[in-house]
Amino acid sequence: MNNQVIRPDYSIIAEWIEPGSRVLDLGCGDGTLLDYLNFNKSVTGYGIEIDDDNITKCIRAGVNVIHSDLNEGLSEFDEDSFDYVVLSLTLQAMQRPDLLLQEMMRVGSEGIVTFPNFGNWKARLQLALGGHMPVTRSLPNTWYNTPNIHLCTIKDFEQLCKKLGFEILESRAVDHVHKSGLGLKLFPNLLGQVAMYRFRRV
Amino acid sequence: MPDKIDPDSVGIVTPSSAHFDQPIQLTSGEVIDQFDLVYETYGSLNAERSNAVLVCHALSSNHHAAGYHSQEDRKPGWWENMVGPGKCVDTNRFFVVCCNNLGGCFGSTGPSSINPKTNKQYGPDFPLITVRDWVESQARLSDHLGINVWAAVVGGSLGGMQVMQWSIDYPERLRHAVVIAAAPKLTAQNIAFNEVARQAIRTDPDFHDGRYYDHNTEPARGLRIARMLGHITYLSDDIMGEKFGRDLRDGKIDFDYDVEFQVESYLRYQADSFVGGFDANTYLLMTKVLDYFDPADAHGGNLSAAMKSAIADFMVISFTSDWRFAPARSREIVKALHDNDLNVSYAEVTANQGHDAFLMKIDHYVEVFSAYMNRVAAEAGV
Numbered sequence: 001m002n003n004q005v006i007r008p009d010y011s012i013i014a015e016w017i018e019p020g021s022r023v024l025d026l027g028c029g030d031g032t033l034l035d036y037l038n039f040n041k042s043v044t045g046y047g048i049e050i051d052d053d054n055i056t057k058c059i060r061a062g063v064n065v066i067h068s069d070l071n072e073g074l075s076e077f078d079e080d081s082f083d084y085v086v087l088s089l090t091l092q093a094m095q096r097p098d099l100l101l102q103e104m105m106r107v108g109s110e111g112i113v114t115f116p117n118f119g120n121w122k123a124r125l126q127l128a129l130g131g132h133m134p135v136t137r138s139l140p141n142t143w144y145n146t147p148n149i150h151l152c153t154i155k156d157f158e159q160l161c162k163k164l165g166f167e168i169l170e171s172r173a174v175d176h177v178h179k180s181g182l183g184l185k186l187f188p189n190l191l192g193q194v195a196m197y198r199f200r201r202v
Numbered sequence: 203m204p205d206k207i208d209p210d211s212v213g214i215v216t217p218s219s220a221h222f223d224q225p226i227q228l229t230s231g232e233v234i235d236q237f238d239l240v241y242e243t244y245g246s247l248n249a250e251r252s253n254a255v256l257v258c259h260a261l262s263s264n265h266h267a268a269g270y271h272s273q274e275d276r277k278p279g280w281w282e283n284m285v286g287p288g289k290c291v292d293t294n295r296f297f298v299v300c301c302n303n304l305g306g307c308f309g310s311t312g313p314s315s316i317n318p319k320t321n322k323q324y325g326p327d328f329p330l331i332t333v334r335d336w337v338e339s340q341a342r343l344s345d346h347l348g349i350n351v352w353a354a355v356v357g358g359s360l361g362g363m364q365v366m367q368w369s370i371d372y373p374e375r376l377r378h379a380v381v382i383a384a385a386p387k388l389t390a391q392n393i394a395f396n397e398v399a400r401q402a403i404r405t406d407p408d409f410h411d412g413r414y415y416d417h418n419t420e421p422a423r424g425l426r427i428a429r430m431l432g433h434i435t436y437l438s439d440d441i442m443g444e445k446f447g448r449d450l451r452d453g454k455i456d457f458d459y460d461v462e463f464q465v466e467s468y469l470r471y472q473a474d475s476f477v478g479g480f481d482a483n484t485y486l487l488m489t490k491v492l493d494y495f496d497p498a499d500a501h502g503g504n505l506s507a508a509m510k511s512a513i514a515d516f517m518v519i520s521f522t523s524d525w526r527f528a529p530a531r532s533r534e535i536v537k538a539l540h541d542n543d544l545n546v547s548y549a550e551v552t553a554n555q556g557h558d559a560f561l562m563k564i565d566h567y568v569e570v571f572s573a574y575m576n577r578v579a580a581e582a583g584v
Binding site for chain 1: 573
């Protein structure tokens, strides 16, 4: 456990996180990321999760998990309680992504967000030429049955950060295996399937 | 007992008793010079003494958490669902201890015990107790059993409050704290229900100012009403509707005051089976213990400050339909714990059984509880 091979986006997140810091992982799933960070970066902190099975898995793995609905905000956490607040592939499923991002910046010094990039060429192509809502590797659901209710592109996200007064410290666009090559660096919004950001309040 | 013992029951158990002759200074300022605690243990203590788990009981239960007292015993202990071989609190791995709390009426010193100063039952002279006093007395029992550090202290409802108090008063003496269906303090509504229960007992003509033992009677009517009221608060509206609805016992309205609706039958049955086995003064006392519990009070109402001394890892569990100690109350506890950077996990279990859900086998509850206790066991090396 703990140091096994994990999703490449998790290892990028882990690179961004200073050892020994306090982390809040929003929508922490089965606790893999926190478990990895606990083991490799000696972080402390909590995961927030709403799915019963995932909560059981976290407890089994020894990951601190708190049952809570992110759509209700983070009011149970005080300001500046964490060094990092992570939101991994969950932003697009929130009722109000903008409010959650603001909550993240209230309780944490830095935010780390990853989301499926709707600006990816495959999505654009399917919509522009196919005339239908895109179904891709990073967005596998049909439009009528999807948790992803607030899809955005890299451009949209960066505009929102600007509007909310966040300073982007680092970003990465990666493909479906979460690798980031030269093409992705040059044309992130076109080629990136998953976008990754680290940001803070200005 | 049923004809055959379930393999997942601890089977026949025998209570023990410990006598303490060092006076105990109570929160109220009163002193009890000597007292007894009756307790049960299940499983065996390992050589390292690292596998002991203390189970704290709720309002009206006792030391008999699991198993049967005899072949004739029809009902097992109150937490049979959770305590036993292979269960959440696995007696194959843990040495489990549960005592009847001070002030109880199942063998521990309480209002129905003989006051050595008067050679009569204490009755109303028995001092009022707090959760802190219970923890103090349980710590004495720990010493008596040679247990320096509990692998875990666990409890539901009022039992969960004792777990919290343990983590505050004896932080070094427990590694894990499991707080189930509890609250950091009672609300005005909670206290109000308790007061109605107390008034029912105290205004019963057979109460005799608490000295009913001298009159060879007991305030049975008051105790019955108190118990009925309690039961209403232990269940949810949903489960009552599901269990009884507006079902009529005889299938028709009889236009009299006998039992007509099934729910009336249920409440009367609960009341009947309670009276005769539970001392009314103890019931009064236990409701007061609940009312007084408020660890934040000494810290200007700041629960996070109250929990500052705690170092244990916590598991907090609540149930969605529990309106007596609703999930929001558990979240207050969780907040105080993460405010102090403590390790804490919190599960909100979807259940329609109300407050009583903590006694029941509910899939997700059993899953998280056993997952957590597995970690406790692994750390204890068992």
